[in-house]
Amino acid sequence: MHVSRDFSHYVRTAGEGVQHIDLAVEGVHCAGCMAKIERGLSAIPDVTLARVNLTDRRVALEWKAGTLDPARFIDRLEELGYKAYPYETESAEATEVAESRFLLRCLGVAAFATMNVMMLSIPVWSGNVSDMLPEQRDFFHWLSALIALPAAAYAGQPFFRSAWRALSARTTNMDVPISIGVCLALGMSVVETINHAEHAYFDAAIMLLTFLLVGRVLDQNMRRRTRAVAGNLAALKAETAAKFVGPGEISQVPVAAIHPGDIVLLRPGERCAVDGTVIEGRSEIDQSLITGETLYVTAGQGTPVYAGSMNISGTLRVRVSAASEGTLLAEITRLLDNALQARSRYMRLADRASRLYAPVVHATALVTILGWVIAGAGWHDAIVTGVAVLIITCPCALGLAIPTVQTVASGAMFKAGVLLNSGDAIERLAEADHVVFDKTGTLTLPDLEVMNAADIAADIFELAGRLALSSHHPVAAAVAQASDAGSPIVGAVEEAGQGVRAVVDGIEIRLGRPSFCGAETLVSDVTNLDPEASVVAFSKGSEKFILSVRQGLRPDAQAVIAALKARNIGIEILSGDREPAVIAAAHALGIPEWRAGVTPADKIARIEVLKARGMKVLMVGDGMNDAPSLAAAHVSMSPISAAHLSQATADLVFLGRPLAPVVAAIDASRKALHVMRQNLWLAIGYNVLAVPVAISGVVTPLIAAAAMSGSSILVMLNSLRARSASREIV
């Protein structure tokens, strides 16, 4: 059967006769990789552009239209030692990129204006105490207005828009006092300039915008980096399917190019990427990603299969049904939507701070104005003092207090193997006091392990591993990996649904079902010991061996559970798997609380019960059946091996085999929350000092500028302390 790869879905035209494709590349870390890839790809004739983006871990390629097949680039990268997958920009990521460019442009404009207005302000400040002519001062003020007003109108857009959105929804956020402060400061300065006054606050207003934009840009960059990694993950998971394009011809196409009614081929060891019904073939399928159940399901003609199930033994032909028609998925999606709505009710620390902050500041300004009027000052002077209070309390440091810590902490977590999906996850994770684990794929590793390898002679085990290389069966793959076998045995024959056999040195060896190897009598010993394991037999002539294969616990699971207990965090297991399997895991890890055979709706119900008791639940899970409960929990984590839907729902995603990132993330976020609170107190403390000065009416623009930049720098420096979080975790 002829198999071709079709990437035309990902290729776009980039100008006259040039085609463009983006590839997500695994394992690009340094300048060396970058140079190697760019040179290797540029060496292909007719390639006009090969450029690596180290931040996003992607390669952009352009070539003369019609001369090259994109599959060739992937093969070339494979030769160079990198795995690459075509990458399609999601619209969400494109918006994010546009947004971050806009913010950077605003920051550029605001910084330019700040520097130039400062250049004009300093002569005024020194001139006010020496011999500057009033005409010269007015000239400088008018020039400042000329720069600051258009610059603020442009660079203030992100704040004005967000404040307007909040006000029209009849709520308030941090941007409301910012917008009011900036507008009043600019308006008052113009009036003062017309009246030939000594002080104008153009510099303070535009400097405030600059500092706040720094915070926004940092925040945006963090989100953009996370989204790029998440986008690559989606591409690396290679959502492709083998579609029949002719009676005997199949083509490997992206899932996006598959339509209902198409027929796809599902080979043993492949994960199904579509929903559909089996029309031909018999096999066993593993639906653990969808239901949590580790026992295989027999599939024959008419059996529905869902995206995410793994085909185990036979080849299946599947007719694709509409993506969302599967009742199971539809149910999960419905639960997910409800849970996500509940999630959005969480109020972020910054918003809580601003809800307190805005009324207090505005009331203080109002009281100042009235106070001065009652004390006998003119309306003009009283209003100028009131506006000065608003300027000096403008939440410059408050605006930086949280994004700077988030940026630093997410960098530290990134190094510990944890990716953040949402910015406020740090705050929520720091509050977690109860962890709910899923079992399959979360506490256990997603791939199978040979449990009794030590009981078998090394040379026999290696022979079994070499034989296993000839089979596609996942159990065989586990045996091959455990034995580190390198070279497959020549002439091995696979008998579908039975096993593999070969002849070595005149002796027949077999690997497969116990009946295939004539080892039924040995089976009961092993299954009595470990009811959860799958059993595979190996025979060499008349010698028979039994291998027990199962999903092993993550290597450090026990230590992580102990570390969580030491931190006074409650732990329980909620699994869709059968009771004996869950008991075994709970017992091995010393977790007293567990529930087995739980449906997605039951998981949510249990989490709601815990929530009602006032617990902040961290849900760690990977299966499709976990997605709704991940969304329902206060905060959630998924391993990188998780189903797509779960990964998109989880707040944090952790990489690699160990479970330690869970503890590392909790520690880092607790530290980060501590620093955030400290920053907020620093900002408030500064206000407590500065406000009396402002109320007394002696604030000059010089004092305002110095106080503003001083507090901002203090907060930024303090944020850097969130970096030093990597203590020994377990």
Add this chain to the structure above:
Amino acid sequence: MEILVILVPLALMLGLAGLVAFLWSLRSGQYDDLDGAAWRAIADDEPPQEAPAKR
């Protein structure tokens, strides 16, 4: 003080030139890959190519 007539516009022009340069660098994608740019500066020069590929 007549010198201000020259110096102030001159200062503003310099500032504007900086802003224009920043906006140009942003538009030409120089901020898209900050990690990579840091390394490119110290990377070896590429060996001369036989066919100069321009786009």
